Amino acid sequence: MSELKIENLHVSVEGKEILKGVNLVIKKGEIHALMGPNGSGKSTLSFALMGHPKYEITGGKVTLDGKNLFEMEVDERAKAGLFLSFQYPSEIPGVSLANFLRTAYNEVKYPDSEKKVNIVDFMKLLYGKMELLKMDKEFAKRHLNVGFSGGEKKRTEILQLAVLEPKFAILDETDSGLDVDALRVVAAGVKKLVGPHLGVLVITHYQRILHHIKPHFVHILVDGKIVKSGDYRLAEDVEKSGYEIYEKEKVAA
Amino acid sequence: MKGKSTEGKRTEALSIFQKLPMPSPKEESWKYTDVRDLNLQEFGPAAQKIEFPGLSDELKEKGVIFTDIKTAVEKHKELMEDHEPLSLISPEEDKFTAMHGAFWNDGVFIYVPRNVSLKMPLRNIFRGSGSGGVFSHTLIILEEGAGIDYIEEHYSEKFEGVCLRNDAVEIFAGPNSRITFHNFQKWEDNVMNFTYWKARLAKDARVNWILGQFGGKFSRVKIDSFFDGPGSESKNLGVFYGSGEQHFDFTTNVHHLVPNTTADILMKGVLDGKASSVYRGKIKIAKIAQGTNSYLSDHSLILSNGAVSHSIPSLEIDANDVKASHGATLGKPDEEEIFYLMSRGLRRKEAERQIILGYFSPVTDNIMFDDLREKFNEALHDKVRG
Incomplete structure (x- = not known):
């Protein structure tokens, strides 16, 4: 069974410990939600898993299908099947979305071979995914994220997820900065992509995206540790009472 | 030097060449490019091939001429009456232009008659095949309303020793004429290049320079555009990419001499390894040149700690009703x-x-x-x- 396994993960940023022993196992086909107050370390977890150079792993282990993630370069993690939907994706002027995604597709699908997808076949695939996510074809020609609205950026992230077909996807605050309509569109897109072939970690501050993408498991992250795990009802509790009681528990413990 | 025979000019250039000392890094325009160790006597004529595609009968009938410069000097003297080779680029400019004036021995001649506009580009491929000196001269004459795209591609074969290129390009752009001059070079690292390009623009003429410099051990390109007629416009757009120990030295000077002319300059370089570059851009606006628009921007992307880039923009503005600006950036990805x-x-x-x-x-x-x-x-x- 394919799984992403996080064991006792400790991560520091600029010498300050942010994650203080996170344990989490995500199996293929499962949707997990990671919730927590600002500064609890949610985004740190996503960047550390993807391999951002600023995040220093000070302890613990993460494996993807048994392979040590921390022995891989960033691109190798992508090739191994990990995907991160960025909260703030970079804008890359002069590089069209279609050309970039075709390069990425070739790298991910045919990592160690000269084989490349035929342009016509790729455009067919890309337009198919764009249609699925109700995106205008014009997007393919636009420069990657340049001048995109918040909602357009998030949809483009989900489009990349759809094209690259990873085993595990981390959606880092995909709901942040979106109005209700934009959220609905993005969430509907994600909903079309989840299924038995994909494991998902939805990172969010609010519960609202979870109305659309119903998680199997919910975890509360406070001060760098998962303080409580449960099913969907845990997200409902958070909506009602906020994070305060978990923060208190943490202090009491 | 008008009126002198070609041979007379050559002799005069040779004596200037012999008289002038090698440029020293003490001179501003050679500050970052030290050529003192170069022994110019070592560069006897070297082999190069210029590929000339044929002209269509239709263009020939219209009077377009696209030939090697030696043939042109013999056959088309009447067309060169006011535009002889080296009437723009003076041997007195510096040691290298004098050297070019003394030794130029091949090159390209293009003549486009009045109101003839070419849809397809004219293209030459220059292939250096041995060490020594190469002195190509390109002369382009555009009559009123003429329009062309010109592409020069430069390559060198792998050979022992060094090829010193010392080329010149002169463009006479008649009223309302249009040219985009494309330069692309991908030499092996056996080439050292000193090139001087100059254009004069009559009323409403448009001269665009696009350059792509990737190869060579060293490459220096100096471009001067003179706006002689109101409404004339020029763009200088360049990219270069230095790696290993390559050195690039580029200069663009725009001379706004009359009212209402426009220049737009954009240079973008990448430097890796121990490569280095210097870019000088000058905007010169004469007192009478009101209504000038002149923009200059140059950017360097540095990929390694060993790479160096210098940017030296300057503005000399004597008119008061103009728009002129320059901006430079330097950074890492x-x-x-x-x-x-x-x-x-x-x-x-x-x-x-x-x-x-x-x-x-x-x-x-x-x-x-x-x-x-x-x-x-x-x-x-x-x-x-x-």
Whole structure:
């Protein structure tokens, strides 16, 4: 069974410990939600898993299908099947979305071979995914994220997820900065992509995206540790009472 | 030096060449390019081949001439009456222009008659095949309303020793004429290049320079554009990519001599390894040249700690009703951008390549010929991989 396994993960940023022993196992086909107050370390977890150079792993282990993630370069993690939907994706002027995604597709699908997808076949695939996510074809020609609205950026992230077909996807605050309509569109897109072939970690501050993408498991992250795990009802509790009681528990413990 | 015979000019250039000392780094325009160790006596004529595609009968009938310059000097003297070779580029300019004046021995002549506009570009491929000196002279005369695109591609074969190129390009752009001059070079590292380009623009003429410099051990290109007629316009768009120990030295000077002329200059360089570059851009606006628009911007992307880039823009403005500006940036590729692209499966080099491809695009997007644009992109690809 394919799984992403996080064991006792400790991560520091600029010498300050942010994650203080996170344990989490995500199996293929499962949707997990990671919730927590600002500064609890949610985004740190996503960047550390993807391999951002600023995040220093000070302890613990993460494996993807048994392979040590921390022995891989960033691109190798992508090739191994990990995907991160960025909260703030970079804008890359002069590089069209279609050309970039075709390069990425070739790298991910045919990592160690000269084989490349035929342009016509790729455009067919890309337009198919764009249609699925109700995106205008014009997007393919636009420069990657340049001048995109918040909602357009998030949809483009989900489009990349759809094209690259990873085993595990981390959606880092995909709901942040979106109005209700934009959220609905993005969430509907994600909903079309989840299924038995994909494991998902939805990172969010609010519960609202979870109305659309119903998680199997919910975890509360406070001060760098998962303080409580449960099913969907845990997200409902958070909506009602906020994070305060978990923060208190943490202090009491 | 008008009125003198070609041989007379040569003799005079030779005596100037012999008289002038080698440029010293104490001179401002040679500050970052030290040529004192170069022994110019060593560079006897070297072999080069210039590929000339034939002209269509239709263009021949219209009076277009596209031939080697030696033939032109013999056969088309009447056309050169006011535009002889070396009437723009004076041997007195410096040691290298004098050397060119004394030794130029091949090159290209293009003449486009009144109101003839070519749809397809004229193209020459220059292939250096041995060590020594190469002195090519390109003379382009555009009559009123004429229009062309010209492409020069430069390559060198692998050979022992060094080839010193000392070329010159002179363009006379008649009223309302149009030319885009494309230069692309991908020499082996056995070439040292000193090139001087000069254009004079009559009323409403448009002269655009697009350059792509990737190869050579060293390459110096100096471009001067003189706006003689109101309404004339020029763009200088260049990309260069230095790696290893390559050195580039570029100068663009725009001379706004009359009212209402426009210049737009954009240079974008990438430097890796121990490569270095110097760029000088000067905007000169004469007192009577009111209504001038002149913009200059140059950018360097530095990929390694050993690479160095110098930028020396200057403005000399004597008129008061003008728009002129310059801006320069120097930086490294953004690590957040690289991380983002790598997170999609791109190896670091590939991520850098995409970023540089995008960085060059404000220049390369102006190349209207797909095959040429592709050559720029391939040269970039090879550089990143190399």
